[in-house]
Amino acid sequence: MQVGSSFAIVESGYLPNEKFDDDGRIKRTGNWKSATAHIITAVIGSGVLSLAWCFAQLGWIAGSITLALFSAITMFNSILLTDCYRSPDPVTGSRNYTYMDAVKSNLGPLQYKLCGIAQYGCLIGITIGYTTTTAISMAAIKKSNCYHNHGHEADCHVRNNIFMVIFAIIQIFLSQVPNFHKLSPISIVAAIMSFSYSLIGIGLSIAKIAEDGIGKTSLTGMPVGPKFSGMEKMWKTFSALGDVAFAYSFCFVLIEIQDTLKSSPPENKQMKKATVTGITASTVFYMLCGVLGYAAFGFDAPGNFLTGFGFYDPFWLVDIGNICIVIHLLGAYQVLAQPLFGFVENSSKKKWPQNKLVTKDFSLCGYDINMFRFAWRTCYVIVTTIIAMMFPFFNDFVGLLGALTFWPLSVYFPIEMYISLAKIRKYSFTWIWMQILSLACLIVSLVAMIGSTRGLITSVESFEPFQSVS
Secondary structure: EEEEOOOOEEEEEEEOOOOOOOOOOEEEEEEEHHHHHHHHHHOHHHHHHEEEEEHHHHHHHHHEEEHHHHHHHHHHHHHHOOOOOEOOOOOOEEEEOOOOHHHHHOOOHHHHHHHHHHHHHHHHHHHHHHHHHHHHHHHHHHHHHHHHOOOOOOOOOOOOOOHHHHHHHHHHHHHHOOOOOOOOHHHHHHHHHHHHHHHHHHHHHHHHHHHHHOOOOOOOOOEEOEEOOOHHHHHHHHHHHHHHHOOOOOHHEEEEOOOOOOHHHHOHHHHHHHHHHHHHHHHHHHHHHHHHHEEEHHHHOOOOOOOOOOOOOHHHHHHHHHHHHHHHHHHHHHHHHHHHHHHHHHHHHHHHOOOHHHHHHEEEOOOOEEHHHHHHHHHHHHHHHHHHHOOOHHHHHHHHHHHHHHHHHHHHHHHHHHHHHHOOOOOOOOHHHOOOHHHHHHHHHHHHHHHHHHHHHHHHHHHOOOOOOO
C-alpha cells in the first residue's frame, strides 16, 4: 500500500480524508438543497411560458391530466436514475460521473454510444432554443416600452439578432466556469429568477381575469370550426404534448447534478429528496401558469405569454418578468452545456495527454485559463448562436426537442438501467409493467415529434431569414 500526504491507495480504491473523496477527487460539498436549485434551474425553463398555449390546445381535462402524468412519470424515472449513480451497489459501488457513464456501466458500450447521440444532441438543441428564447425576451423589453410610449397598435417590430449576439458574448464569459461543481451560485440565482417570472405570469393572469373575466375556454380545448379544421387541431395537440415533454426534460443532467453531492448521507438518498422537491415545486408552478394563463386568455393564449404580448400593462412588470427570464436562461444554458463541455474536454485530454494547450492551465489575473477550453467553448457558443439566428421559432422548436428527448433520456435509459442494476427478472410482473410504461411514452413522443415537425416545417416555409420573431 502506498500512502500519500492527501490520500491512501488501497485495493478498493482511495481512502477519503478532509480534502478528497473515496475516488481521489476533490471532496464534493453539495447537498440536497443545492441539487434542488440545479433541478429547478433545469426544469423551470422556457417551457413554462408555453403552457397556457398548451392548455388552449388540450383543454381543461386533457391539459391537467397531461401535466400530472408527465410530472409523475418524470419523478418516477428520476428516482430510478438516482440509484444508478453508483454501480453495482447504489450506496457503496463505483461512481458514474456522467449520465453516459451510468449507461455504459449498466447497459454496455452500444447503448452508451446511442445515449451519447441522444444526450448531447439534446443539449445542443436546448442551448440553441435558450439562445432564441433569451433574445425574444430581450426584444420584448424594448417592444413593451415602445407599446407603452406609442400605443398598442404601433409598429414596434424589433430584430432579435442583436440580442442573440449580446447573449452569446455573455455566455462566452460564463462558459469559462470550469465545471459543474462551480455552478451552484449561478444555479441558485437562476432558480430564484425562474420562480420570479413564473409568479409574475401568474399574477398578471389573475389580474387579467379579475379585470376582463375568464376567456373563452372549453373542456377539450380549441373547438373545430371553419377556421380551425380537425386535422389542424390534431397537429396542434401533438405539438402541445411535445411542449409539455420539454417542460419536464432534465433527466439527462441528473447524474451530473448528483455528482456534486457529498457522500454522507448517501448520494442517492439526497438526490431522491431533491428530485421530489424540485419536480413537485415545478409542477405546482406549471399547473398555475397553465391553468391561470388559459383562464385569462382562453383560446387566444399566446405561445409565450410574457413575450407574445398577452400582457401590455403594467409594462414595467412585464419588463421585470422578461429580465428574470434572461437572467434565468443565462444560468440554465450553463447547467445544460457543462456536461457537453466536460465530455469534449475530458475526451481531448485522453487523446492528447502531452499537448499542453489541452491539458495545462495558465494563470491570468488570479484565474486559471485553459486555452483549449476557452477556444472550444467560445466556438460552441458562436456556432449555436448562428443556428439560432437561422431558426428562431419558439413553440415548434421547443415541442420538437421535447419529443425527441423525452422517451430515450427520461424514460427508456432510466428504466433499462434500473432493471439491470436491480436484476429484475425478464417477464416478471415488474419488468412487464415497466416495459408497458416505456412503450406508452414512446408512442406519445412519436406523435409529439410528428406534430412539432409539421409545425416547424410550416414555420420555415413562411419564414424570411433574419426577420424579427416574437
